Amino acid sequence: MQRTGDLKLIQELNRSIILDTIRKKGPISRSQVAKEIKISPTTVTSAVNDLIRKGMVIEDGVGHSSGGRKPVLLRFNPSKHSIIAISITNSYIKMADMDLEGKILRKNVHPVNQLQGDDIILLLIDLLEQFVAGNDRLEFCEGISIITPGIVDSNNGMIGYNTKLKLYDVPLTEMIEEKFNLPTFLDNDVNAFAVGEYYFGSFNSYKDIMYLTIGDGVGSGLMINGTIYRGFKGSSGEIGHTTVVPGGSKCECGNNGCLENYVNWPAIYSSIVSSILTKGRDTLIKNLIENDVRKLTPEIFIEAIKRNDKLSIEILDEIISYLSIAISNTIHLLNPEIIIISGEVVQDNPLFIKKIREKLSEMVIPILKEDINIQSTSLGSDFDLLGAAAVILQGKFRFQL
Numbered sequence: 046m047q048r049t050g051d052l053k054l055i056q057e058l059n060r061s062i063i064l065d066t067i068r069k070k071g072p073i074s075r076s077q078v079a080k081e082i083k084i085s086p087t088t089v090t091s092a093v094n095d096l097i098r099k100g101m102v103i104e105d106g107v108g109h110s111s112g113g114r115k116p117v118l119l120r121f122n123p124s125k126h127s128i129i130a131i132s133i134t135n136s137y138i139k140m141a142d143m144d145l146e147g148k149i150l151r152k153n154v155h156p157v158n159q160l161q162g163d164d165i166i167l168l169l170i171d172l173l174e175q176f177v178a179g180n181d182r183l184e185f186c187e188g189i190s191i192i193t194p195g196i197v198d199s200n201n202g203m204i205g206y207n208t209k210l211k212l213y214d215v216p217l218t219e220m221i222e223e224k225f226n227l228p229t230f231l232d233n234d235v236n237a238f239a240v241g242e243y244y245f246g247s248f249n250s251y252k253d254i255m256y257l258t259i260g261d262g263v264g265s266g267l268m269i270n271g272t273i274y275r276g277f278k279g280s281s282g283e284i285g286h287t288t289v290v291p292g293g294s295k296c297e298c299g300n301n302g303c304l305e306n307y308v309n310w311p312a313i314y315s316s317i318v319s320s321i322l323t324k325g326r327d328t329l330i331k332n333l334i335e336n337d338v339r340k341l342t343p344e345i346f347i348e349a350i351k352r353n354d355k356l357s358i359e360i361l362d363e364i365i366s367y368l369s370i371a372i373s374n375t376i377h378l379l380n381p382e383i384i385i386i387s388g389e390v391v392q393d394n395p396l397f398i399k400k401i402r403e404k405l406s407e408m409v410i411p412i413l414k415e416d417i418n419i420q421s422t423s424l425g426s427d428f429d430l431l432g433a434a435a436v437i438l439q440g441k442f443r444f445q446l
Contacts, residue, residue, distance in 0.1 A: 059084060060096065061442055067119050067121050071119055072119065072120045075116070076089075101122055101145075104118065104119060104120075105118050126145055126187050127180075128144075128190060129180075130437075132430060133169065133191065135194070140153050147245045147434045149427060155172055157210075161209075161210050162210070177225060187437065188437055189437075190232075191221070193231070194264055197232055199279065201218075202216060202229065205278070230437050232436045233264075233266065234432065235258050235266035237429075237432030238256050238266060238428055240268075240439060241424060242254070242256065242424060244431075244438060246431075248383060253269055253383075255372075255379065257372070260309065263285035267281055285308075286300060287371050288301070289367045290307065304370075307364070313364065317357075328355070328357065329352055342389075343389035346390065347390065347392075347393060361396065370408075372405060373408040377410065384417075387422035391421050397421075402417060
């Protein structure tokens, strides 16, 4: 005999599968949904009626008939409900109201101002209070999705380990749900980017993906056979803490010569400033920043690369040499179908992608050379928010990859 709880779970699963089918295949009739997922028409009709009442699905015209009444077509309705997506980095907290297709309705970006530990959590809660107060459709909010660097226990909603922000064993999901009474989801940022690329990007035909991002640090997410690989303690993808310079500079993690010591924006910034101020190197960057190093940004670095600035190209080559060590090791170990790279120093920087392809072709075993597939993210500058949105779509609605 099935218990009430079991029946309710089955109904929820059926509703999620039906909604996902309508999202992917719509406009589609009820009978076609039933055929697609091999569920009884009665079950589909009951679930669809519920989804229509909630505004998740709408009827949208009629289809062709092979005889008899023309079928009513169903379509996913992403604009009725919204989610709050939050991306925490070492530099900023970004928040957005988004619809269920990832369209940004409202967005705020706030500097972290070097806050760490409890202080950054208090800042997050304060900013979220202000953001929620400005939401006049909170009754239609399906929940809050938060992504952050570091080791994250997504099942238990814990930030386990983040050395830069000094966050250790923080039960963030519980804290946010208790404060705001909204379902809350938490995940590692780069894992989220990989899932976001599938939901919203151009690479959803791939099932084995390495996603790598370069920002204040370096992180990666791994998708194997369509599923995020998290590892035993949720720490898979910490590529920034792989050693590329044995005996090199000390990392915050305690190791020496970690990749992210050499391949991140702070390291690039320091290298440029040192070349200008200490070594007296001539570079176009000095004109672009009007001799004020405080104006130096990733965008200016990329502009100098596009203008074939010698110093900028040298620094880019140095980045590529370190990064290619870590990526080639991953290629040999896991053989991903595609490697997607994002970050401010990659965005709108085709020479970066060209050079990393060329370098990797020199380093991998011959049988793999022809199949190296390196791409920059297809999600644009808001890839982080789209990643956060994907976390809640997968977590709450069980949308499938």
